[in-house]
Amino acid sequence: MANDRIRTFSKLTYYEPRDTLLRLRAVETDAQWAALPARVRALRTNPQKPIREVCDAAVFCYAMEQRTGRSIGFAPGEGEDYDFIATWVLDGNHQFCPVQLKDVVSHDLNPSASIEEGVSKSDHARARRRSSRRA
Secondary structure, eight states, X not given: OOHHHHHHHHXXXXXXXXXXXXXXXXXXXXXXXXXXXXXXXXXXXXXXXXXXHHHHHHHHHHHHHHHHSSOOEEEEOOOSSOSEEEEEEETTEEEEEEEOOOOOOOTTTOTXXXXXXXXXXXXXXXXXXHHHHHO
16 A cells, blocks of 8 residues: 555544444434434435445444454545545554445345346446556
8 A cells, every 4th residue: 555545544533333333323213213214214315325334334344343353443434446444453553444335225225236236336337447547
């Protein structure tokens, strides 16, 4: 990873996934939350997109913590090729990893959605980016 990218990533604010998920859960249990439309509660509208992305990053990093036994923080924010930055300490050194997540919406929102379709779209987008960089 380029040094300028590492410097940029090291200056970001990182969050603990478990704490973030607990705070989000507290909002979900509020009585006013239950009165909202299903698409809003599912964080599937444009105004809720940043919250959904934080939730996705927190779930991903929490799962990685459980799998690896390491504390893994995340910094929300999209870049050209990532949705958030994950960080952890390995042998006393901070490690940074740009992460790009793909999701499949639930069947009640889009019955025809599939993982295969999402992977295919991702592959096509990656190929277009590569060819435009060469040009």
